[in-house]
Amino acid sequence: ETGVTQTPRHLVMGMTNKKSLKCEQHLGHNAMYWYKQSAKKPLELMFVYSLEERVENNSVPSRFSPECPNSSHLFLHLHTLQPEDSALYLCASSQRAQGYEQFFGPGTRLTVL
Amino acid sequence: GQQLNQSPQSMFIQEGEDVSMNCTSSSIFNTWLWYKQDPGEGPVLLIALYKAGELTSNGRLTAQFGITRKDSFLNISASIPSDVGIYFCAGGGGADGLTFGKGTHLIIQP
Numbered sequence: 001e002t003g004v005t006q007t008p009r010h011l012v013m014g015m016t017n018k019k020s021l022k023c024e025q026h027l028g029h030n031a032m033y034w035y036k037q038s039a040k041k042p043l044e045l046m047f048v049y050s051l052e053e054r055v056e057n058n059s060v061p062s063r064f065s066p067e068c069p070n071s072s073h074l075f076l077h078l079h080t081l082q083p084e085d086s087a088l089y090l091c092a093s094s095q096r097a098q099g100y101e102q103f104f105g106p107g108t109r110l111t112v113l
Numbered sequence: 114g115q116q117l118n119q120s121p122q123s124m125f126i127q128e129g130e131d132v133s134m135n136c137t138s139s140s141i142f143n144t145w146l147w148y149k150q151d152p153g154e155g156p157v158l159l160i161a162l163y164k165a166g167e168l169t170s171n172g173r174l175t176a177q178f179g180i181t182r183k184d185s186f187l188n189i190s191a192s193i194p195s196d197v198g199i200y201f202c203a204g205g206g207g208a209d210g211l212t213f214g215k216g217t218h219l220i221i222q223p
Contacts, residue, residue, distance in 0.1 A: 002157065042117070043156075043201070043213040090155050100144040100205030104155035 003027040004105035006091050012111045013081065021076040021108045023091030029103075031096045032074040034066060037088040037107070049074060050096060081112045115140045119202050119214025126192060127222055134200060134217040135186040142204030145178050145185035146211065150199045159200075160187070189219075197221050 003026045013019050025032065034046040048056035049068040063085075065077040074091055088109050092102040119136045126132060136145070144163055148156035160171050162178035162185060169176055175188045185204075189196055199218050203211040 002155070004155070006155075040215070042215050043211075045211070092155075100203075100211060101146065101158060101161050102211060103158060104148075106153070106155045109153075 002103045002105070004091060004093055004103055006105035006108050008108060009106060010109045010111075012113065013078070014113050015081060015083075017081075018077070018079040020078065021089055021091075021110075023074040023076075023105055025072055025074075025091075025093035025103075025105075027093055027095070027103060029093040029095045030071050031094045032068060032071075033092040033094075033102065034074065034076050035090040035092065035104075037090055043090065047076075078110075081110075083112050086110055086112045115204065115206065115212045117202060117204055117212055117214040119217055121217060122215070123218040123220065125220045125222060128192060128194060130192055132189040132192055132196070132219060133186060135184060136202035136204070136214045137184040138204060138212075139183065140204070140206065141182040142206045142212075143182070144205035145176070146203040146205065147174075147176050147185070147187045148201045148203065150201065150216070152198075156201055192219075192221055194221055194223065
């Protein structure tokens, strides 16, 4: 148990659906991240939020829309996804003042049909 | 962007053997981190290194921050079945994100 939870753990959706991934951290951190993990590829950073402001958007398609309502919660809203978007989506958090140590949630396994 | 070369890609070893894996980069990093990921789970932080030349242990795990700040290695001594998984290195260099290696798959044969 790392103090970062993600729901749902598994999600299957069609290309026309709209769904949201949720992440919650119980560590008192003030930075949160979304990563995409595909087979045979390194973890890809998607979005970074620091003190609830988006500080990085790594050229992610607009069909992925993040939301950070407070320092403990992070969402990833999904719409009109493509099959190649199927992957493990990982949320992480860190306390920026303490360096780069990031703590990950268990991930959401997304399958787009 | 920054890239990390992690090797080996996979390792097949016998229980009780020692394991060594490393990451190299053409870029300098201020931090090196090592994570382990079990199937169906997120990566778990094993060791964090913050100073060039630093050698840190966590139980049977030992990691070093290379003196050039462009590499790091992780050793596991006397491997046991629960060491099976994917090990990732990650370099931190000023931005909020980390740059990850592709991972080393560790498979242990009893």
